[in-house]
Amino acid sequence: MAAEDAVALKNKGNEAFKAKDWPSAIEWYDKAIEANPNEPSFYTNRAQAHIKMEAYGYAIADATKAIELNPDFVKAYYRRAVANTAILKHGDAIHDWKVVVRKNPSDKLAKTQYDACQKMVKRDAFLKAIEVADAPSAAEGLDLDSMVVEEAYDGVRLKDTMTKEFIEDMIERFKTGKKIHKKYVFQIILAVKDLVYNEPTMVETHVKDDEKITVCGDTHGQYFDLLEIFRLNGFPSEKHHYLFNGDFVDRGSWSTEVALLLYSYKWLYPNTFFLNRGNHETDDMNRMYGFEGECKAKYTERVFKLFSESFSALPLATLIGDKYFVLHGGLFSDDETSLDDIRKLNRHGQRQPGQSGLMMEMLWTDPQTAPGRGPSKRGVGLQFGPDVTKRFCEKNGLEAIIRSHEVRMEGYEVEHDGRCITVFSAPKYCDSTENKGAFINIESDLKLQYTQFDAVPHPDIKPMAYANNGMMSMMGM
Structure with a gap:
């Protein structure tokens, strides 16, 4: 199948995505990838649709594949960071946010996410440190x-x-x-x-x-x-x-x-x-x-x-x-x-x-x-x-x-x-x-x-x- 046919399939996926029909978008992106498995943007598009469906594991796999195909593809790191953040894997997400910020220093939103992720990693460590097995109930002293x-x-x-x-x-x-x-x-x-x-x-x-x-x-x-x-x-x-x-x-x-x-x-x-x-x-x-x-x-x-x-x-x-x-x-x-x-x-x-x-x-x-x-x-x-x-x-x-x-x-x-x-x-x-x-x-x-x-x-x-x-x-x- 010609490369332009694969792009046409991806475009159909984009139309379904715009219509907020995530399952259909994923089906079109599947077909586009089948037609041309070497185009990283097809994987990042599908990753975004998976994120919308809360299929974060699939999104991480797609973003990782896109990175394998093109290690400089910033959007793939971005998608993987979002998906890892969504399932509370802040330690994994922080590495990708760091790459995004380094490769695209003018992206203010990515910088904000990187800073927020660092705070979450610190907060998780703090909460773990102060965790008490039999903590008193918040009802204690409530009159x-x-x-x-x-x-x-x-x-x-x-x-x-x-x-x-x-x-x-x-x-x-x-x-x-x-x-x-x-x-x-x-x-x-x-x-x-x-x-x-x-x-x-x-x-x-x-x-x-x-x-x-x-x-x-x-x-x-x-x-x-x-x-x-x-x-x-x-x-x-x-x-x-x-x-x-x-x-x-x-x-x-x-x-x-x-x-x-x-x-x-x-x-x-x-x-x-x-x-x-x-x-x-x-x-x-x-x-x-x-x-x-x-x-x-x-x-x-x-x-x-x-x-x-x-x-x-x-x-x-x-x-x-x-x-x-x-x-x-x-x-x-x-x-x-x-x-x-x-x-x-x-x-x-x-x-x-x-x-x-x-x-x-x-x-x-x-x-x-x-x-x-x-x-x-x-x-x-x-x-x-x-x-x-x-x-x-x-x-x-x-x-x-x-x-x-x-x-x-x-x-x-x-x-x-x-x-x-x-x-x-x-x-x-x-x-x-x-x-x-x-x-x-x-x-x-x-x-x-x-x-x-x-x-x-x-x-x-x-x-x-x-x-x-x-x-x-x-x-x-």
């Missing part, structure tokens, strides 16, 4: 009884239990950019922390004849789209159960609002409103992707620390009707892992998921089309094929696993011969991907009913507005 809600506070008051009236008022306050009183924030987080701490690592629930449960995927601080789910599908109630499958926070700039609303419903309906932990309910991700900064900007650092403690108390999975195993990431590196192993997992012994082990896999893994297991496209965890899913479901008497963790252009995707379902509930993700959102309703017959929905308008606050490290501009948001 809620003596905390006064001023006369001027114009919202509904909260006493010792959550009420529908309080939630309805809170929903409206958040819509107009108002906050709830700090005392109430503390009350909500502390109440829910205790509730979820006492739940099993895998919550088991059943759907009775006159009930239904709605499973939602990532909401990522997209508060107005969360309200759209409730508008379309009905608000939580004793008969209408909800399960939010992780990644409530980060990226979107209403993460405190999303977390507080979900927590308030958990407090109101402790036995029928469920929350699974996601990979973004972790300290290192919250520092990088905005939730820590947002808590500090809207409330206090102590609010973030309490949220952090509550996140580490969250269950890691939910079993619905003995048939659907719902968890944020996916399946495991070992075929011997069973539901009983999840039941026995002591999540309280390990607050953060770490780089390996069962908790990390539950929060981070992804499906792949090829059989067996493979390296992770995102550079963390692993990927599992249809045969892995089939064996796990058959061994544990399951219909399917339901997971989230990845953007799907249609809001959901059924893979692995119907045994692996991905649901993602943040439409027009980060204001930069033209994807739909979706949720799944399950009634007593245990059939899955999918609903897609579109993003709704929101006030003009950009994604990651509270991330303090320039990630937003770096990721091209």
Whole structure:
């Protein structure tokens, strides 16, 4: 195939990229590379599309290939630095930022990133040095009884239990950019922390004849789209159960609002409103992707620390009707892992998921089309094929696993011969991907009913507005 044919394919990829259709862009770049595997810019273009899809491991591989083809290609170092920064590999990223700054000294943004990366490496080392295994809770010394809600506070008051009236008022306050009183924030987080701490690592629930449960995927601080789910599908109630499958926070700039609303419903309906932990309910991700900064900007650092403690108390999975195993990431590196192993997992012994082990896999893994297991496209965890899913479901008497963790252009995707379902509930993700959102309703017959929905308008606050490290501009948001 002639070189100009390869360029034509790349141009089609660029058109799809401009239309924010990242999967199609990747397919065109694949074809361009097949036609001419020696053009480094094809790899950096594909790397950028992979970054948009959060396939950071693939982006690193593409950028590395481009560097092999042309060691002076600055853009390739830039892409690899962005991808390594995104998966918190600051030590690896810093080398590439250094190259970019050296080769292109007039690039102010790269210099800013290099400086920010140096700070992050130092901060990571500092946090590791001061880490204490049994650090005291941020709740110590917090005297809620003596905390006064001023006369001027114009919202509904909260006493010792959550009420529908309080939630309805809170929903409206958040819509107009108002906050709830700090005392109430503390009350909500502390109440829910205790509730979820006492739940099993895998919550088991059943759907009775006159009930239904709605499973939602990532909401990522997209508060107005969360309200759209409730508008379309009905608000939580004793008969209408909800399960939010992780990644409530980060990226979107209403993460405190999303977390507080979900927590308030958990407090109101402790036995029928469920929350699974996601990979973004972790300290290192919250520092990088905005939730820590947002808590500090809207409330206090102590609010973030309490949220952090509550996140580490969250269950890691939910079993619905003995048939659907719902968890944020996916399946495991070992075929011997069973539901009983999840039941026995002591999540309280390990607050953060770490780089390996069962908790990390539950929060981070992804499906792949090829059989067996493979390296992770995102550079963390692993990927599992249809045969892995089939064996796990058959061994544990399951219909399917339901997971989230990845953007799907249609809001959901059924893979692995119907045994692996991905649901993602943040439409027009980060204001930069033209994807739909979706949720799944399950009634007593245990059939899955999918609903897609579109993003709704929101006030003009950009994604990651509270991330303090320039990630937003770096990721091209």
